[in-house]
Amino acid sequence: MQLTRRDATAALAALGATGGIAYGARHFTSDDETDADDTDANTDASDDTQSSEGDDHLRSTLVAVAGVLYPNEVEGIEGFVNTFLDGRLDDSPHAEGVRSAIQTLDEHAEAWYNVKIVDMESETIDGLLREIGADTADEDPNGPTAERIRYYVVNELLLALFTSPTGGELVGIENPIGHAGGLGSYTQGPGGGQ
């Protein structure tokens, strides 16, 4: 299933970056863009590259991690994650938490595997996250490493996916919690009928 810019802006709209609609044109080619209604929102956002070089590394790392966390049938991960991060990586304490969690993750990668995450195979990233304990940890922004990684990395990315319409559709709910998908869907049956 193809993630679109609409999915990323929907996830942002659910999670507190409401300017999201203006973000992200640069991350999607027109082939990625399956939602025709949205294309004109693309136009004036083409040069809003706000991220620093440091954030570029952060972005690539999160894209690599999303490749592990997201189901195989999900496509368009790079554009989706980057657009989502456009809205999330501001100067808020939350964004700082994401930056520092990724730094911790990279430090572990280098200590244990001698490479940064961006240079790892998917299976190795998967193994690293499990060795850190991020699979069984409960998320906690102020907790020990595993809980922080769960909060700022694993759940950050899962939250983005599952509050987006395409992420919802993957599991049978095109209007997931957090997404303002309108009043049409709750009355409709599984085939779209009433």
Place this chain on the structure above:
Amino acid sequence: MSGRDRTPVDDAEVCVIGAGPAGGLIADRLAADHTVVVLDAGPRFDPSDRLERQERAIRPSYDRPDVWDGDPERDAHAASGEWFYPLNHARVKGIGGSTLHWQGMVMRLHEDDFNSESARGVGVDWPIDYADLRSYYAAAERELGVAGADHPYAPPREEPFPMTEFEPSYSDSLFADACERLEIDMHPVPNARNSESYGDRSACVSYGTCQPVCPSGAKYDATVHVDRAESKGATVIDRAVVGRLEHDRDRVTAAVYNTPDGAEHRQKADVFVLAAGGVETPRLLLLSESDEYPEGLANSSGLVGSFFMDHLFAGMGGLLDEPTRQNHVGFLTSECHQFYNDADAEIAPFKLEFFNYDGPSPVTMALTGDDWGDALLDRVRADYGNHIGMGALVEQLPTEESYVGLDHDQTDPFGNPVPDVHWTVDDRALRTIERANEIQREILTELGVEITWQVGPDNTGPAYHHMGTTRMSDDPADGVVRPDLRTHDLQNCWIASSGVFPTGGAMNPTLTIAAIALKAAGHIDEAL
């Protein structure tokens, strides 16, 4: 005002304590013609933070009280009763009050609810009837903005709801056939939630997180009326915790409050309105004891804090072997009052609810699992999609054993004893939960549901409605306020709260709170 200047207002005519729906409506009604000041213990929330609060609502590391910045020290409480009472899940402190968190179902009480003793042989009659509140109910529906439709079991109404009802959900349509075969009627839930745009508030856009936060403002909350009161000239002071009412024999003279800078202030006014909810209002009266009133203020009946009631939840649900389409919206669209009017001394009134959000939502499952990738996808696909469930609310009777008191062993940051919610539940309520479960089982079985969960008499909990603690009565010996909502004892002190309900009925209380607040506003206006 920004909320930073927290000094008292000179020459105030009306001091309202509590900025929930009761206080908000009264302030709004009186602000144009009188100098009104509203004091609230909690903060003023920035409307632009609501998406952040929604994220807290979705993320597992936040507890419900965290969504609206609950403060465990400010909100400390005891629960010494036979039944634990989770008070801080049952309220919000701040401008807007508990409606920031609420679900927003709003029904009128039924006619017999006002005459429980004479019609059902238990409880006590209210000193007023449905007819006395009827026009206030209609006004309250307009104020909150209610989307609904009439049905045969509801008390008589003279005009349509302000907005058309929400359409039944797909999930409701699954229930409909089974209920029809069993001759059980389903009808729309009146919602304080916009099915179309209402005034300057937008229609519901289906975020699905209504309880505990609606990011769009389509769900009514009392900031609507507090903001309106301010625009008419009222002064609203947030983070002003009232700890005591100074008084002489006949009148309250000042509300003494603390602000975050550690200062203590005294707000004087001609009239005081206590709208701090069904727990904090009796607490404030008890805290205001004096040589004149050693048992607490407005308490010559000895009944301040007595007869604490909530509604009990009964529920059941399970799995159906077809998609049920849950969790698209965060509110209910169908209910059933068919059994309500059969209530008697043995069985309490109760209503049935058909859920639109039974079972976990995919995002919650994703954030709480031990897996990701394809394993996560398989798990969510297997567990989401087939849940279906029902709820019910049941009346509990007022009893002496259930009350709100003070816990003198624990104090809040200002040195005041914390409230003790000493909650117990009568046998009729427990029997009625069983009865509700029976009907739920019948419906779910007819529908072909494999039942996997039940909330019955052994694991029931409260619906977060705080009633009975400042009872309304004709005779000063039998209650705390008169039918016009003024306290029996004090000439300038009114109470607007579900605390005044003598018997609770089984309807969510806030429409009745709003009706009572509008009634009180009229009486206060006359008195001024």
